[in-house]
Amino acid sequence: MDAFDKKILNILQHDSTASVSDVASQVGLSTTPCWRRIQAMEKSGIIKGRVALADPEKLNVGLTVFVTIKTNQHNPKWLSEFRKVATDFPEILEFYRMSGEVDYLLRVVVPDMKAYDGFYKRLITRASFADISSSFAMEEIKYTTALPIDYI
Template identity: 45%
Template sequence: MLDDRDRKILNLLQANASLAVSDLADRVSLSISACSRRIQRLEDDGYIAKRVVLLDRAHAGLPTTMFVIVRTARHSAGWLEQFRAAIVDIPEIVEVHRMTGTIDYILKLVLPRVEAYDEIYKALVEKVEFFDISASVSMETLKATTAVPTHYAR
């Protein structure tokens, strides 16, 4: 069961996973050892899946975001496995979601420029049969976060 201190630790780590345990302990009014034990428990219990570094995409040469809408006429396990195999080794595809409704999948791509999408498109259609595939370029990011709300966690 999580308490308010656990949630605050999770929120602080989501904002900056490189915070020193001493800083975290100060911010949540715990001793360093008690804070360290809580962090370890949160990791052991699966609340903290992993700690990563987020790159500045412009500095990494990937300022362009595209969303690719995929519709398929096939919904078999075999097709899905073929699709997974096609997307797994394309690092520019950073997210893929299976959807409800008339859209089957949405892919989020990060690219150096719009023209780079053509290479990815060709790689996908060479490996997988689609009913329809279309792409849109993100003009502006209004909100982007990796943090999730912690008030639902039990």
């Protein structure tokens, strides 16, 4: 990736709806070379997809919960089954296998505490856990989906 690709990627990470001609003019290229660069980044997997970012409050899922999970089942079969369970819950936006004292971390969005309680009860019937702990986000201070590009 050269400086043009980085600029293009930066623009698209902040606004994937920008037209190719707008992106091209912002980075100092004509439309066709800019389009080819975007296509190359999509083909190589640098650009994984383009999405619309929805407002959680307007979709009535304004409560963000970070769920830490510990298990005593450290084997591929359990993890495979838990992955399948997690895909069945649209409330789980992010799912990570962790190092340290916590085995897994989930980011969950729901409308309110009652909805979270329902989510929790459904989750614990689907998999075996040694411990689950929930932390509720009080305020979103920084949120972005744009990855840093200075390390390329």
